[in-house]
Amino acid sequence: MSVTSMPETKVTPRSIAIVGAGQAGLLLGCALLDQGYQVIIVTNRSAEEVWNGKVMSSQFIFEPALAIERRFGMNQWEDECPWTDGISFSVPAPDGSGTQAIHWHAMLDKPGQSVDQRVKMPGWMKEFERRGGELRIANVGVPELEALAASHELVLLAGGKGEIVNLLGRDEERSPVKQPMRALALTYVTGMKRHDYPECVNFNLIPGVGEYFVFPALTTKGKGETQACDIMVLEGVPGGPMDCWAGLSPEQHFEASMNVLKTFVPWEYERSRDCQLTDPNGILSGKITPTVRKPVLTLPSGRKIMGMGDAVLVNDPITGQGSNNATKGAGAYYEAIIARGGQPFDEAWMQATFDAFYNGYAKEAVRWTNSLLFPPPDFRVNLLGAAQQFPGIAARIADGFNDPRDFAHYWYEAADADRLIASEAQKAA
């Protein structure tokens, strides 16, 4: 049969349903709309509720993930949001003198940004609808998943830390950390003094107590307005003096944050003493059990749906990788969906798509993040100290935040760390 005599077939766009309007779901949804896919996102909070609600994250995003947002035309706040150029690292002196035993800073290859999800998700919801997507506000449970799976070729569960994602089931082998390792707190503030080196994610490691890191961001300011702020992230070892967040009012939470700074990282307190909370919703506390979940869920009907973002990969925020992983995962799923052409999104494809992302990238982000939740071995303390002397090591660690796969070369084994120190020492000689 010649091409001209073929019966006319109507090409209908492939239909995709996404549950959850967060970093992963909205990014992928908007990117697929641009390729002519029919996309619905069902999410349980409206744009207004997100804008007026509590902060959810510190959402610092490094350049490789920003590049994905840019590629999909999702970089709306790039000009408005303050840039962060580097990573600084400090450890207090053990003698209680309030000085730094270790301090270094290194420039990132390219800077990163943090746009409060209260600003970003409402903006992206609007953008999703502008591109022709259908946004529905509803709390999704199993019956709704069944209905979506019956009427769409692919259903993606991007429900973040919502209860529903537990249906995916924990992958015990890929989840070596079995309980929360930190009591987490976020405190969004204005009025912080800048320091005399480039803007950094300032990471302070307080042995036995926890970690404090802080960086600039863009947040809400009343109705529809935005403002620059700084986000304090406090990670307390459970049962220790930084595990102090439960049941506090916003004012008490702010005071507790300032007390931590004054007690353990006085150089940070000095530049924070005039700070104020951005708003009563600019705080968060909680605990996370680091979890890798199985990517495929079989519904009671036998239909299969697929997880993405935090639904399949939830890490402690200690390395600031969650939004980055969600973005990179959305990018990887996008490529796989496009490459699938008109073939079915079956279980084998779902599993292979996730495994390719996990084995090719995410497992190293998980491994590195988990490594920071335990007291560092001596060789790693030496390495972090050597970074103060050898800028090449500091730069290498800083750029690991962009792509944690590099840590496999020197972070986990004493011999590898010693080799890196020796080679940098040789360069410096």
Ligand SMILES: Cc1cc2nc3c(=O)[nH]c(=O)nc-3n(C[C@H](O)[C@H](O)[C@H](O)COP(=O)(O)OP(=O)(O)OC[C@H]3O[C@@H](n4cnc5c(N)ncnc54)[C@H](O)[C@@H]3O)c2cc1C
């Ligand atoms: C304290 C803290 C600090 C963090 N700091 C950083 C950082 O600096 N850098 C970084 O990269 N990452 C950070 N993260 C992690 C980051 O916030 C997450 O990894 C990221 O938001 C995950 O995106 P997601 O799209 O998977 O989920 P989310 O962005 O959480 O989106 C999930 C969506 O699903 C919706 N939903 C949930 N349940 C249902 C349901 N049943 N029905 C319908 N909708 C539902 C929610 O309302 C939401 O819209 C931090 C996290 C925490 C807790």
